[in-house]
Amino acid sequence: xxxxxxxxxxxxxxxxxxxxxxxxxxxxEQMAETYWxxxxxxxxxxxxxxxxxxxxxxxxxxSGLATTHQMFAPVVHVRADKAYVEAPTAxxxxxxxxxxxxxxxxxxxxxxxxQRRQGQWRxxxxxxxxxxxxxxASVPAEQINVSADDLAGFRSSYAILxxxxxxxxxxxxxxxxxxxxxxxxxxxxxSVWKWLQSS
Amino acid sequence: MNAGDITxxxxxxxxxxxxxxxxxxDxxxxxxxPDATVTTSWMSSSVDEFIxxxxxxxxxxxxxxxxxxxGPVIRLAGxxxxxxLPSTTTHWITVNGTEAVLSSFMRLLxxxxxxxxxxxxxxxxxxxxxxxxxxxxxxxDLRIDPRELEGLRPSYRFLAYTRLLSGGTISQDLxxxxxxxxxxxxxxxxxxxxxEAGD
Numbered sequence: 001x002x003x004x005x006x007x008x009x010x011x012x013x014x015x016x017x018x019x020x021x022x023x024x025x026x027x028x029e030q031m032a033e034t035y036w037x038x039x040x041x042x043x044x045x046x047x048x049x050x051x052x053x054x055x056x057x058x059x060x061x062x063s064g065l066a067t068t069h070q071m072f073a074p075v076v077h078v079r080a081d082k083a084y085v086e087a088p089t090a091x092x093x094x095x096x097x098x099x100x101x102x103x104x105x106x107x108x109x110x111x112x113x114x115q116r117r118q119g120q121w122r123x124x125x126x127x128x129x130x131x132x133x134x135x136x137a138s139v140p141a142e143q144i145n146v147s148a149d150d151l152a153g154f155r156s157s158y159a160i161l162x163x164x165x166x167x168x169x170x171x172x173x174x175x176x177x178x179x180x181x182x183x184x185x186x187x188x189x190x191s192v193w194k195w196l197q198s199s
Numbered sequence: 200m201n202a203g204d205i206t207x208x209x210x211x212x213x214x215x216x217x218x219x220x221x222x223x224x225d226x227x228x229x230x231x232x233p234d235a236t237v238t239t240s241w242m243s244s245s246v247d248e249f250i251x252x253x254x255x256x257x258x259x260x261x262x263x264x265x266x267x268x269x270g271p272v273i274r275l276a277g278x279x280x281x282x283x284l285p286s287t288t289t290h291w292i293t294v295n296g297t298e299a300v301l302s303s304f305m306r307l308l309x310x311x312x313x314x315x316x317x318x319x320x321x322x323x324x325x326x327x328x329x330x331x332x333x334x335x336x337x338x339x340d341l342r343i344d345p346r347e348l349e350g351l352r353p354s355y356r357f358l359a360y361t362r363l364l365s366g367g368t369i370s371q372d373l374x375x376x377x378x379x380x381x382x383x384x385x386x387x388x389x390x391x392x393x394x395e396a397g398d
Contacts, residue, residue, distance in 0.1 A: 010205040017272040021283060025386070068328055068376075070285050070304065071269040087270070092304065092329065103331060140332055141343045 133160035279396035
């Protein structure tokens with residue numbers, strides 16, 4: 001990165017962190033301002049453009065499903081009017097299994113591509129790479145029993161999340177990016193670098 | 200948004216947390232304006248009292264604490280800024296004679312001001328999101344009766360439980376995401392304070 005690109009890096013990081021913050025806080029107008037209309041978002045429950053993702057997030061929040069993103073420091077690469085950001089996150093939510101309250105934690109790396117148009121940075125794409133999921137009883141004295149058989153049909157990088165969505169009657173695609181399928185993850189990163197380097 | 204200000208404020212907040220956890224009172228004091236206020240689970244006080252508490256802990260064998268921070272989301276208007284910093288604090292403590300690990304998930308809301316060309320903190324308020332308690336050694340039993348947790352606030356249930364268990368006290372009226380009206384009022388106040396600077 002040259003000096004000008006480096007100066008932009010902190011601004012780009014703020015756009016990404018603000019997107020997650022406004023999603024968790026229900027600040028939908030602020031969230032919408034972080035996406036370009038022709039952007040693409042692919043994740044556990046959604047595949048479509050950014051504005052649709054904002055309205056879908058709003059509907060989900062209004063249905064009472066609350067998640068909290070614990071964001072870690074993003075790594076930012078800027079090249080002229082393009083930027084690529086990887087931000088690690090732990091997504092925390094509460095789920096009840098067999099009457100026992102549990103803490104569901106999904107670890108993933110959020111990959112964002114951004115573009116600057118007329119001097120303004122916004123998000124062009126969001127692709128999480130799933131790392132792992134855990135479920136623990138909220139109270140140490142209690143126990144949640146999920147067997148290996150229960151999880152056998154799901155991708156290991158997001159097995160408990162997919163299991164949780166399935167038992168509520170939903171479906172999580174088996175084709176998302178996850179560390180248990182390193183070949184497609186490597187191809188994804190390679191396409192991002194190619195995009196960043198192309199003029 | 201000025202990239203240099205974003206970098207300065209990010210480093211200010213990280214340095215404040217580092218000084219607090221490592222108990223370096225002089226460095227901690229340098230992060231705050233003299234008229235700053237601090238509201239955490241321990242105290243709601245002037246910065247002098249906050250620093251005196253930190254200084255009292257320096258060199259003493261306090262419970263082991265590890266602090267992990269995410270990237271701050273920053274908003275700027277003139278010489279004022281607001282920031283939200285995600286924080287996980289992990290304590291190693293003893294619960295009913297058994298070693299346990301308490302993890303507190305919080306967001307720290309800061310107001311920062313640039314006076315005489317230097318950014319420093321004007322206020323800090325901690326908002327509790329959730330917490331977990333687990334035995335330090337897997338398989339050991341903390342002997343927690345779930346009935347003892349009844350009535351404690353979900354956003355800092357185990358912090359309250361363990362502090363009461365050790366003979367301490369804790370307010371049931373701290374900021375927490377299980378009482379959203381108070382948290383929303385906090386954000387609205389911050390936004391108003393920021394707008395005043397832009398007028």
